Amino acid sequence: MPSVCFYFQVHQPFRLRHYTVFDHTPRYFDEFKNASICRKVANKCYLPSNRLLLDTIRRYEGRFKVAFSITGVIMEQFQKYCPEVMSTFDALAQTGCVEFLAETYYHSLSFLYSHDEFIEQVNKHRELISRLYGQQPRVFRNTELIYNNALAETIEKTGWFDAIITEGADHVLGYRNSNFVYRPPNCQRLKLLLKNYSLSDDIAFRFSNRGWAEYPLMADKFAQWINRVNGNGQCVNLFMDYETFGEHQWEDTGIFDFMYHLPEELLKHPDNNFMTPGELAETYESVDTVDIPHIISWADTERDLSAWLGNAMQSNALHEIYKIEKLIKQTRNEELIADWRRMQTSDHFYYMCTKYFADGDVHKYFNPYESPYDSYINFMNVLSNLRERCNQSFLKNERPLGKTS
Amino acid sequence: MRVFMLGWEFPPYISGGLGTACYGLTKAMDDLGVNISFVIPKPMEDNQQSHVKMLSPLQCKTLNKEGKAVQEIESIEDLKHTTFHGIPSLLKPYESPEFYQQKIESIIRQRTAQYIHDAGGKTALDEWLHLTSNTPAASLMEGHYGGDMYSEVHRYAAAAVRLAIQEDFDVIHAHDWMTYPAGIAVAAISGKPLVVHVHSTEFDRSGENVNQMIYDIEKRGMHAATKIIAVSYLTRNIIMSRYGILGEKVEVVYNGVEQNGNNRMAFNKVGIRSDEKIVLFLGRITMQKGPEYFLMAARKVIEEIDNVKFVMAGTGDMMHRVIEMAAQMGIGHKVLFTGFLHGEDVQKVYQMADMYVMPSVSEPFGIAPLEALNYDVPVLISKQSGVAEVLTHVLKVDFWDVNEMANKIIAVLKYPPLQLTLREHGNFEVRRLRWSGAAEKCLRIYQEMMQHV
Numbered sequence: 001m002p003s004v005c006f007y008f009q010v011h012q013p014f015r016l017r018h019y020t021v022f023d024h025t026p027r028y029f030d031e032f033k034n035a036s037i038c039r040k041v042a043n044k045c046y047l048p049s050n051r052l053l054l055d056t057i058r059r060y061e062g063r064f065k066v067a068f069s070i071t072g073v074i075m076e077q078f079q080k081y082c083p084e085v086m087s088t089f090d091a092l093a094q095t096g097c098v099e100f101l102a103e104t105y106y107h108s109l110s111f112l113y114s115h116d117e118f119i120e121q122v123n124k125h126r127e128l129i130s131r132l133y134g135q136q137p138r139v140f141r142n143t144e145l146i147y148n149n150a151l152a153e154t155i156e157k158t159g160w161f162d163a164i165i166t167e168g169a170d171h172v173l174g175y176r177n178s179n180f181v182y183r184p185p186n187c188q189r190l191k192l193l194l195k196n197y198s199l200s201d202d203i204a205f206r207f208s209n210r211g212w213a214e215y216p217l218m219a220d221k222f223a224q225w226i227n228r229v230n231g232n233g234q235c236v237n238l239f240m241d242y243e244t245f246g247e248h249q250w251e252d253t254g255i256f257d258f259m260y261h262l263p264e265e266l267l268k269h270p271d272n273n274f275m276t277p278g279e280l281a282e283t284y285e286s287v288d289t290v291d292i293p294h295i296i297s298w299a300d301t302e303r304d305l306s307a308w309l310g311n312a313m314q315s316n317a318l319h320e321i322y323k324i325e326k327l328i329k330q331t332r333n334e335e336l337i338a339d340w341r342r343m344q345t346s347d348h349f350y351y352m353c354t355k356y357f358a359d360g361d362v363h364k365y366f367n368p369y370e371s372p373y374d375s376y377i378n379f380m381n382v383l384s385n386l387r388e389r390c391n392q393s394f395l396k397n398e399r400p401l402g403k404t405s
Numbered sequence: 406m407r408v409f410m411l412g413w414e415f416p417p418y419i420s421g422g423l424g425t426a427c428y429g430l431t432k433a434m435d436d437l438g439v440n441i442s443f444v445i446p447k448p449m450e451d452n453q454q455s456h457v458k459m460l461s462p463l464q465c466k467t468l469n470k471e472g473k474a475v476q477e478i479e480s481i482e483d484l485k486h487t488t489f490h491g492i493p494s495l496l497k498p499y500e501s502p503e504f505y506q507q508k509i510e511s512i513i514r515q516r517t518a519q520y521i522h523d524a525g526g527k528t529a530l531d532e533w534l535h536l537t538s539n540t541p542a543a544s545l546m547e548g549h550y551g552g553d554m555y556s557e558v559h560r561y562a563a564a565a566v567r568l569a570i571q572e573d574f575d576v577i578h579a580h581d582w583m584t585y586p587a588g589i590a591v592a593a594i595s596g597k598p599l600v601v602h603v604h605s606t607e608f609d610r611s612g613e614n615v616n617q618m619i620y621d622i623e624k625r626g627m628h629a630a631t632k633i634i635a636v637s638y639l640t641r642n643i644i645m646s647r648y649g650i651l652g653e654k655v656e657v658v659y660n661g662v663e664q665n666g667n668n669r670m671a672f673n674k675v676g677i678r679s680d681e682k683i684v685l686f687l688g689r690i691t692m693q694k695g696p697e698y699f700l701m702a703a704r705k706v707i708e709e710i711d712n713v714k715f716v717m718a719g720t721g722d723m724m725h726r727v728i729e730m731a732a733q734m735g736i737g738h739k740v741l742f743t744g745f746l747h748g749e750d751v752q753k754v755y756q757m758a759d760m761y762v763m764p765s766v767s768e769p770f771g772i773a774p775l776e777a778l779n780y781d782v783p784v785l786i787s788k789q790s791g792v793a794e795v796l797t798h799v800l801k802v803d804f805w806d807v808n809e810m811a812n813k814i815i816a817v818l819k820y821p822p823l824q825l826t827l828r829e830h831g832n833f834e835v836r837r838l839r840w841s842g843a844a845e846k847c848l849r850i851y852q853e854m855m856q857h858v
Contacts, residue, residue, distance in 0.1 A: 020808060020809065020812035021709060021811075021812050021815045021816070021819075022705070022709075022808060022811075022812065311822075311826045311829075312821075312822035312825045312826050312829075313820075313822045313823055313826045315822070316820070316822035317822075354798070354826060354830055370801065371797065371800075371801070372826075373798075373800055373823065373826070373827065374800075376816075376820070376822075376823055376826075377812065377813060377816040377820075377823065380816065380819075380820055380823075381812070381816070
């Protein structure tokens with residue numbers, strides 16, 4: 001003890017193209033932009049990082065392990081725009097030291113709006129993972145680590161999962177810390193794994209910050225911080241965006257070297273080891289119940305929903321897109337349903353966030369819009385075309401039906 | 406700190422942002438305890454003579470007994486450290502050279518008639534004529550420019566010099582080109598540093614068809630100045646690239662806006678049904694303001710939604726052309742022209758608007774969007790405006806992109822949450838743009854200048 005648990009989030013949305021109220025073509029996504037961003041991030045992050053992890057896993061012969069949560073929407077983009085990334089994930093999967101987590105296929109906020117849609121998307125993602133990597137995911141993470149007790153109950157009811165992941169937010173933990181396995185209330189066997197946000201953010205955000213007192217962060221120093229958990233914790237959960245490596249922190253910050261040396265430094269201490277989230281759930285008994293009645297997430301300092309649901313535009317856009325669920329599904333038109341689902345990706349609502357807009361902040365990362373207002377207008381224009389297509393599809397389908405009856 | 410400020414008449418008795426800016430800045434500086442001698446051109450025609458007095462309570466004290474062609478006006482109530490001096494002049498911002506030609510000719514005709522029936526008693530007109538014939542500027546002109554804008558500007562400069570001799574001040578601050586010659590002259594005789602405040606340039610007003618004489622005056626003013634204040638970085642760039650000024654000499658001071666009550670009162674919408682949305686254009690109807698782009702966008706909007714009216718408030722040299730254009734487009738019934746609006750009417754028109762659009766082709770700053778935000782009206786501005794540098798919670802569009810302009814207008818009219826969010830954040834944001842900030846920055850510039858002198 002402690003067991004170091006790395007989980008990396010891999011996701012890029014299907015960004016919408018510029019779509020005015022005068023547009024009527026049913027093509028909503030910016031192929032060029034999505035392809036170029038996907039390839040750019042692949043070259044800077046996904047490919048070199050995968051190579052590094054593969055090397056490290058081979059070097060430590062089973063002692064180094066990591067977990068990924070890869071959304072369905074980025075998988076689709078890899079297949080389309082840079083298939084070579086797919087093969088590196090294949091290679092990682094074949095080492096047996098990589099666990100794949102389940103989430104909503106579309107990286108959506110569906111849990112907040114539609115139970116049925118949520119379950120369908122989780123299932124779709126499970127099927128994808130099992131088809132691609134031959135694994136049945138045992139651990140679930142919701143979009144942006146959005147979580148409350150009700151989510152845990154829903155997830156337990158599916159019977160698919162052993163554990164669920166969320167943020168180790170101070171205001172829910174109180175005197176406790178995130179370095180133990182917990183359980184949600186009203187759940188019989190589901191375990192709760194919490195992100196150690198302080199140590200995670202040391203790598204994900206502060207690593208290259210020259211103003212930070214601990215700069216430069218070296219692998220041996222970081223390993224010592226983890227060693228301190230010995231005797232007072234079961235695990236250290238380092239959860240972060242995969243883009244941390246090479247994209248948020250560029251290669252010249254030394255982030256790859258840091259990762260290269262970290263396993264060696266950590267394994268110097270005989271009590272340390274690496275585990276995946278599934279192994280944590282299997283190995284450790286839960287020590288306590290953590291009651292989280294209100295929704296939390298891993299975003300911003302507020303750790304709440306305000307990044308996606310903080311203003312009238314966001315709540316309106318979300319409300320409108322889930323309002324047409326029935327209508328869309330009744331069309332049984334696969335293309336329409338896929339378009340509708342791609343529009344549920346949380347990033348679309350994140351772009352509408354006005355919270356830090358005036359300060360020009362983190363929300364800018366690969367944001368295709370100049371302002372949250374532009375993003376809302378664009379989204380609503382697309383949505384209105386989607387609705388139109390729905391109605392047209394009914395008109396078309398009714399005629400043949402009428403004839404046969 | 407004592408400032409000799411060459412400014413312009415305050416609203417509501419003058420159109421446009423120049424007067425508004427002069428008032429806002431002067432008021433804020435006055436609040437900071439800066440002593441200001443505020444010099445303005447005083448109109449001479451009888452129908453406008455009340456101009457200055459309407460600002461009352463002010464009393465006019467005529468000092469022309471000894472042939473001094475200036476009038477001193479005691480301060481306005483809320484300006485404790487400011488004294489006003491009116492110089493009889495034809496100068497008005499936003500008028501073309503042709504205007505002056507006509508004006509001067511008509512005055513001379515009037516004068517001739519008056520001469521015949523003269524009943525005595527000096528008027529402002531007499532003072533002006535006195536200046537015309539006796540000033541050094543007039544004699545310098547060798548008759549070439551006898552009755553035009555150019556000579557008027559120099560007449561004004563000569564009068565300002567006479568006034569300045571009797572005044573005591575530390576810096577000279579001149580607003581826009583018509584006052585630059587006066588600023589240069591006063592700086593020359595007093596040896597005090599000159600600040601020229603660029604609210605717009607000839608390139609903003611006339612595009613590429615610049616009036617050479619105006620350009621020359623502007624350029625001379627900028628080069629003679631110790632410091633230049635630009636109302637935006639957009640304007641600063643023009644000053645640097647078009648007038649050959651070094652960047653270090655040009656400071657940016659953004660305009661502000663006064664907070665006024667924004668209780669939306671019921672307003673009788675003449676010719677507009679209560680269920681109709683109103684999209685407002687407010688400004689001079691002239692090339693610089695892009696009224697034709699507004700109409701082109703309006704046509705596209707009308708194709709998509711029906712219950713909307715477009716209100717164009719203001720007048721200008723393109724007024725007739727724009728009215729004709731609306732008719733030709735077949736949207737005449739959807740576009741209302743209010744003409745020039747005064748005081749309370751401006752407030753009313755903002756209050757009834759669902760959205761304000763400023764499609765300016767070239768806008769050094771643009772105070773009107775700030776006013777609209779003050780009245781809780783969502784705003785769409787062109788990216789070719791200085792105010793776009795300071796506002797984030799507004800919609801922005803390239804002025805020529807009428808498709809996108811229409812797209813955004815429709816979105817605001819169609820989606821209440823968009824309106825709500827723009828309004829909420831916009832009103833909050835505009836509260837940070839106060840004149841007090843601008844005044845403090847000006848004061849700092851004065852102080853820096855005086856250290857170097």
